[in-house]
Amino acid sequence: MAEENNSINSMEQALDSFxxxxIGDVVTAEVLSIEDSQLIVGIDNSGVEGVVPLRELTSDRKADIHKLAQVGDKLELLVVRHSASDKEDGSFILSQRxxxxxxxxxxxxELMSADTVVKGEVVGTVRSGLLVEVDGLRGFVPASMISDHFVRDFKSFVGQILDLKIxxxxxxxxxxxxxxxxxxAQERAQKESEIMANILPGDIIDAKVSRLTNFGAFVDLGGMDGLVHVSQISYDHVDRPADILKVGQDVKVKILDVDKDRGRVSLSIKAAQPGPWETIGEKFAAGDQIDGVVKRLTDFGAFVEVMPGIEGLVHVSQISWNHVDNPAxxxxxxxxxxxxxLNVDPEQKRLGLSIKELTENPHSKAKEAKKDEQELDNYELPDEERGFALGDIVDEDSNN
Structure with a gap:
């Protein structure tokens, strides 16, 4: 009877301990055994056993559980829930993580209340933003909060350490x-200030294409963007910047203008390259025959493009052998x-051209024909060609 009472008392004590x-308690437990993917622990002062799965020890699913704990270790754990199956050897599921x-x-x-900046490593991406880890805690940076401008490629941030506001x-x-x-935004403002203080019109620097629009290309100067207008991309005509450039492409640019008040920098890619006038002497010489397209008409002649960036002048007097009042x-x-x-002057950027010089001069034929006619009208046969001489007539009269 006494033994039966003792057994009942033990069961009641165990039930009381249980x-x-x-759920939700923070308890201290001793590691009793270690299995491949979980720890078996005994909760102090309770006589109750529990299970700590690997996923509740660490967020690293590839971690070696034998390196995370040893038999006899004391762990501070959170009681998460009651065990749900026979596979979970214990009364409760507990978590250290x-x-x-x-x-x-x-x-x-606390850091958010103090407006403290924290550092976080970008460990992954989702469709709507970045996954970051800050002091072992997984956080999220929405797409709209990644940068002060639109970000298309999230993957480029993976592995970076970012300064973050909570x-x-x-x-x-x-x-x-x-x-x-x-x-x-703060970093960009600081870099812009440094860049604006160190660049001058005329400088040629290395840059990288960051964005393309219909009207030009924005290039990164090392912390701020400058604009290359579509007209400054190439000496050739460019309809769409995307036909010539790609995002991420390295380019050399020449600084055209620096507007510190508005924080704008105007750039040129073509001006950073050798101009067509610099090599024109290697391509054209006086007497050459070439083709071109009329680009502009003025009172004094026509400007003709003979290659990208090169226009020559056909003076009104060189258009036709006939008199031309208006080139149009x-x-x-x-x-x-x-x-x-007709002539090439690279230093003055002048190219003299002629259309009429490659056509036959109709006036020269007319002049030759008129000259021939005049010579025919004034032509007199020599005396010997007439069959007799004036002397013969005089002598004949004298004899009579």
């Missing part, structure tokens, strides 16, 4: 939201013409 352990997270959330809440900390919802936008009466913009090079 009832003393509640959630204890660490709870402490981390508390620390982050926006929201909500442990019960497992929400930890951060932002890099404000930091990025003879030529049209866009018309293709065959030309003779």
């Amino acid at each position: 009832n003393q352990v509640q 959630r204890i660490a997270n709870r402490k981390a959330y508390g620390k982050m809440a 926006i929201e900390v909500e442990p019960t919802k497992n929400r930890f939201v951060l932002s890099h936008k404000e930091i990025a 009466d003879v030529l049209k913009v866009g018309e293709k013409v065959h030309l003779k090079v």
Whole structure:
């Protein structure tokens, strides 16, 4: 009878101990054994055993559980829930990782209140932003808070260490939201100030294409963007910048203008390359025959493009052998013409051209014909060709 009472008392004590352990409690437990993917622990002062799965020890699913704990270790654990199956050897499922997270959330809440900047490593991406790890706590940076300008490629951030502002900390919802936008804006402003102070019109520097639009290309000067207008991309005509350039492409640019008040820099890619006038002497010489397209008409002649960036002048006197009052009466913009090079002056950027020199002069034929006619009218046969001489007539009269 006494033994039966002792057994009942032991069961009641065990049940009381079990009832003393509640979901959400933070308890101290001893590691009793280690299996491949979980720890078996005994909760102190309760006589109750529990299980700590590997996923509740660390967020690293590839970690070696034998390196994370040893038999006899004392661990501070959170009681997560009752065990749900026979595979979970113990009365409760416990977690060490959630204890660490709870402490981390508390620390982050304090840092957010103090408006403290934290450092986080970008460990992955999702469709809507970046996944970051801050002091072992997983956080999220929404796409709109990654930078102060639109970001298309999230993957380029993976592995980077970013300075971040804490926006929201909500442990019960497992929400930890951060932002890099404000930091990025501050960093950009500082870099812009440094760049603007160190560049001058005429400088040629290395840059990288960052964005393309219909009207030009924005290039990164090392912390700020400058604009290359579509007209400054190439000496050739460019309809769409995307036909010539690609995002990420390295380019050399010449500084055209620096507007410090508005924070704008105007750039040119073509001006950083050798100009066509610098090598024109190797391509054209006086007497050459070339083709061109009429680009502009003026009172004194026509400007004809003979290659990208090179226009020569056909003076009104060199358009036709006939008198031309207005070049527009003879030529049209866009018309293709065959030309003779009269002179080349690279230093003055002048190219003299002629259309009429490659056509026959109708006036020279007319002059030759008229001259022939005049010579025929004035022509007199020599005396010997008439069959007698004046002397013969005089002598004949004398004899009579």
